[in-house]
Amino acid sequence: xxxxxxxxxxxxxxxxxxxxxxxxxxxxVVRDAQIVNGDWLITITPTYSGCPAMKTMEEDILSKLxxxxxxxxxxxxxxxxxxxxxxxxxxxxxxxxxxxIAPPEHEIDxxxxxxxxxxxxxxxxxxxxxxxxxxxGSTACKALYQCNDCQEPYDYFKxxx
Amino acid sequence: xxxxxxxxxxxRLGDDSLILGQRxxxxxxxxxILEEDIAMTNISLDFIGQAMSLLDYAGVIEGKDRNxxxxxxxxxxxxxxxxxxxxQPNGDFGDTMMRQFLFDAFRKPLxxxxxxxxxxxxxxxxxxxxxxxxxxxKHSSEWVIRLGDGTEESHERVQNSLNTLxxxxxxxxxxxxxxxxxxxxxxxxxxxxxxxxxxxxxxxVFSEATLEIPANNWKFDGGRKGRHSEHFGxxxxxxxxxxxxxxxxxx
Numbered sequence: 173x174x175x176x177x178x179x180x181x182x183x184x185x186x187x188x189x190x191x192x193x194x195x196x197x198x199x200x201v202v203r204d205a206q207i208v209n210g211d212w213l214i215t216i217t218p219t220y221s222g223c224p225a226m227k228t229m230e231e232d233i234l235s236k237l238x239x240x241x242x243x244x245x246x247x248x249x250x251x252x253x254x255x256x257x258x259x260x261x262x263x264x265x266x267x268x269x270x271x272x273i274a275p276p277e278h279e280i281d282x283x284x285x286x287x288x289x290x291x292x293x294x295x296x297x298x299x300x301x302x303x304x305x306x307x308x309g310s311t312a313c314k315a316l317y318q319c320n321d322c323q324e325p326y327d328y329f330k331x332x333x
Numbered sequence: 334x335x336x337x338x339x340x341x342x343x344x345r346l347g348d349d350s351l352i353l354g355q356r357x358x359x360x361x362x363x364x365x366i367l368e369e370d371i372a373m374t375n376i377s378l379d380f381i382g383q384a385m386s387l388l389d390y391a392g393v394i395e396g397k398d399r400n401x402x403x404x405x406x407x408x409x410x411x412x413x414x415x416x417x418x419x420x421q422p423n424g425d426f427g428d429t430m431m432r433q434f435l436f437d438a439f440r441k442p443l444x445x446x447x448x449x450x451x452x453x454x455x456x457x458x459x460x461x462x463x464x465x466x467x468x469x470x471k472h473s474s475e476w477v478i479r480l481g482d483g484t485e486e487s488h489e490r491v492q493n494s495l496n497t498l499x500x501x502x503x504x505x506x507x508x509x510x511x512x513x514x515x516x517x518x519x520x521x522x523x524x525x526x527x528x529x530x531x532x533x534x535x536x537x538v539f540s541e542a543t544l545e546i547p548a549n550n551w552k553f554d555g556g557r558k559g560r561h562s563e564h565f566g567x568x569x570x571x572x573x574x575x576x577x578x579x580x581x582x583x584x
Binding site: 218220221223251254255306307308309311332 | 354371378380458461
């Protein structure tokens with residue numbers, strides 16, 4: 173008998189199409205898995221409203237479950253509660269840093285108006301002497317930073333909550 | 334229809350998002366610098382995503398089997414109810430940032446109130462969108478300040494952007510029987526404080542940016558009733574082209 177834990181273990185093998193080093197579990201977009209009317213129903217939530225990866229994640233989840241012998245699963249998208257970078261797993265944070273992307277700081281960028289942006293340590297040399305190049309990076313969930321010490325340009329997985 | 338006022342209100346929110354998202358998408362590949370090209374298209378994506386949530390939900394309330402694609406891409410011009418501000422042409426980068434700032438400064442306090450709507454789906458969409466809107470407002474207000482308090486030329490040009498766009502701002506606060514009904518129904522919270530909050534944000538940013546609010550009090554409206562500016566037909570022809578040329582196509 174397959175249980176929820178087993179489903180979550182299998183979904184650890186489904187990667188985020190934009191940041192393949194993270195699984196959909198690390199990312200925190202999988203919110204629940206339960207049996208409804210005899211079929212597994214997987215509930216996911218988008219990181220950003222227009223995240224173009226959601227459709228791919230849904231297909232990848234279904235195809236992974238099919239590989240594991242579950243033919244009739246469904247995926248449902250819910251908006252509430254809204255996704256937060258606090259749901260990123262500890263393991264996911266470590267994997268991000270190793271991949272060269274600075275993981276989200278636990279504090280939202282307070283500079284909504286007129287304050288200094290969050291200090292984001294360089295994922296390569298760990299210096300805190302870094303600067304934000306652009307609030308919007310290669311995807312909606314990232315900002316672009318550069319290290320003033322080692323000069324490394326890097327993505328910052330920006331805090332959202 | 335389950336609730337006509339809610340349907341009409343969701344179209345207002347959804348159309349504002351869709352049309353501004355479409356305008357920002359026009360910058361793709363044309364931004365003044367790579368970072369801004371990426372920023373504007375990222376913001377566009379947020380707006381289109383919000384529009385999808387809002388129009389999908391409008392379709393559910395309407396109950397006629399229309400989803401965000403049908404509502405977004407297959408209505409006629411007079412059925413769109415976005416404010417005139419969001420359909421104004423991109424102009425130069427300063428015009429786009431000014432348009433964006435005037436709108437973001439309105440959207441943030443609006444979403445902050447909609448979060449407490451008694452309608453759970455509307456509240457969920459507002460909560461999700463608010464987090465994105467905070468980043469948008471930060472981006473657009475910083476550019477307004479940078480351009481306004483920048484060089485003589487950037488100051489003059491962005492002041493002209495403000496002079497041109499100011500006449501469309503009053504319409505942001507347009508309300509009629511739709512909002513009134515939803516407030517009676519308990520679906521919408523009190524929206525009356527939004528204008529004061531918007532004014533305080535724009536005054537603060539314009540003072541940092543050394544920009545003057547135009548004295549001219551000439552105002553335009555009509556968007557909420559489906560009366561659009563000339564630019565709108567051209568925008569729709571591009572937005573709708575694919576579905577009109579190849580009905581029901583998907584990819």
